[in-house]
Amino acid sequence: MIKANNPDLKSWIEVDKNSDFPIQNLPFGIFVREGKLPRACVAIGDCVVDLAEFALAGYLRDLNVNLQIFENSFLNPVIGMGKEKCRLLRQLVSDILHAENPELRDRQDMRKKIIHKMSDVKMLIPVRIGDYTDFYSSIDHATNVGKMFRDPANALLPNWKHLPVAYHGRSSSICVSGHSFHRPKGQTKPADADLPIFGPCKLLDFELEMAFIIGKQTQLGESVSTAVADDYIFGLTLFNDWSARDIQTWEYVPLGPFLAKNFASTISPWIVTLDALEPFRTAGYTQEPKVLPYLEYKGEKNIDIHLEVSIQPEKSEENIVSKSNYKFMYWTMEQQLAHHTSNGCNINIGDLMASGTISGPTPGSFGSMLELSWKGTKPIQLKDGTDRKFINDNDTVIMRGYCEKEGVRIGFGEASGKVLPAL
């Protein structure tokens, strides 16, 4: 297995020291070149490795799979090989890309076919997402929201510390990084009005999230324990669960958010494998009161992933408005999955399970404008002299994330989305 935290491992492909994609990472994606069909790839430095051509060259012989799985619009068939084969695949790619391996390194003709600059390709959504679930598992986020909208003294609802609260989201409107969308319109009820109105959302917000992608299916009736949950998690992405706060306020009682969330979500194009992230596991919050037995888990299951959010106004520079960390999750992925399947709900390869907004304990680490501007009462100053309570038209919101340890940086790339004016 690739040692993600081995700093001595180097590739003959040059990788900048600040790159998210050293040879220790090798995340999976789907790319397309002009006039060609989509293909599976891995990232290294500022390049993509075309796995279909890589396989055609014979480098994946040991995998013993139908090579057509790499000529696909989605990674689902690759993930469907199972964790052991995906591990072997990353190992085989790593071996060929190793600095001292001349096999591909010294063959310019083959390199041209197999390796492309990221700037020459377009990244597509990496998986066909079946069902999308959004959790609400950051205690600082839930506490902030509770303080703002409910009782500051009893910010968390009674169930919050007993189960990872979640709801079903909409898969159809999940878009890959680099997209733009029009500000949603919807029904809202102004505080001083008797009747609702319809028009463009006035309180458009991002939600800084991570998402994990299911790598192994279950049958209806089956439950996944926290002990084996990792076998069902293929990898992680960045995720922006765009939210229309004013639409949500009016619509969400009693059945939860609907049109406030399903107009667009942004996913990063690279799925970083759970294997690559293992060296960055860390302890999470102490769970008190004690959770029910089916939610207990052993070991350190949080992951130390530095996260940040930038707002980039049209024709202006980026402004980092939040620095958070995935380690601030109260409920771990393993608990989320155990809970999700505790009733026998079946999961499929490609299902996406998002964390919910990830806020840290300090104001600069909050994961949404709602919290950062504290419901609009504390505008955020930008470098261009403007300020933001929420997101303006023509703003681009960019999320980034990476782990770092002993000189190895395992990153996620970007989840970037731009807001166009309402239609």
Add this chain to the structure above:
Amino acid sequence: MIKANNPDLKSWIEVDKNSDFPIQNLPFGIFVREGKLPRACVAIGDCVVDLAEFALAGYLRDLNVNLQIFENSFLNPVIGMGKEKCRLLRQLVSDILHAENPELRDRQDMRKKIIHKMSDVKMLIPVRIGDYTDFYSSIDHATNVGKMFRDPANALLPNWKHLPVAYHGRSSSICVSGHSFHRPKGQTKPADADLPIFGPCKLLDFELEMAFIIGKQTQLGESVSTAVADDYIFGLTLFNDWSARDIQTWEYVPLGPFLAKNFASTISPWIVTLDALEPFRTAGYTQEPKVLPYLEYKGEKNIDIHLEVSIQPEKSEENIVSKSNYKFMYWTMEQQLAHHTSNGCNINIGDLMASGTISGPTPGSFGSMLELSWKGTKPIQLKDGTDRKFINDNDTVIMRGYCEKEGVRIGFGEASGKVLPAL
């Protein structure tokens, strides 16, 4: 176009007068025979017409489509032909099955290939469902729930008459009629307890619903007006949105139902086209207060579909526990779809949009045990001498529905699911 309400139209295939599937209906499904691959079909009487063989015989030449769309596990590619071609397809089938058309009638060899008894085939889930949305659009149901759990004097929440409340459901656990599933387990908090417990659901319920299947996709940002909504609705099915009431009570604040709903839903195997249902349109409730302009609609858009629910205990006979009607919907499908897309949310062929529990104004027409037994205070007597507040292990719940007018009955078949004991 087939005149669904023309009682004079007869087929050479014998159709019982109480059959759901006269030649005026011709709903679509997916069937499989032992040792064969799944195929698209239409129902007539107690038979299925294999559309792949029907096409091979040359009867669908005028359609001018790739015949492979009929050799598929899902109807999505058939629906993807578009409404005009689906209309033509039903017309071509109708013509060949017409009592006076000898073309297939008099060719026993071809009939053997094309037509099978329903009892000799297995019906599969008819569509690959992308996203599943569940509305909450029956005013009698919402009022009943409000009376039981909130304020009897103000049973409806403030937003209820202004927008069709909805939430996203889980697609993966939607099963076709005839399935069984284990009683879900989950977290509940007994009223007299300080802490939640984990165990089998004690208040398992059905929800009598109809669902419509999307027949035409939109792009992100696009909205569908009530005036053209019917162009996007392919047809309807019966739908049982099984619910664990005790799990729901504890988990659902603030983000809505999650594990209380996603352990199983039952769909009927036949999609009855909107075309076949047009003759049964009827007026709905008066909407007061007036809805916002984007929710206004013209004409009669409810549909008069008789619905009923039976409980069948193990080795015992059926007991009809509810007789309701789809015409009792406060919000129409056209309004639901206009609302769903009002924020630019994109829809795909095969998306499923369910009505929410359909209750009528009288106790015998309520669409869930929660209402029928009024929260367990009024048990329902069954013929075998037992009673039910909710659903017991080994009970089968069967939903049926049909329209009837001028001697023509357009039915839906069954949505039947059996509850096995918790694992």
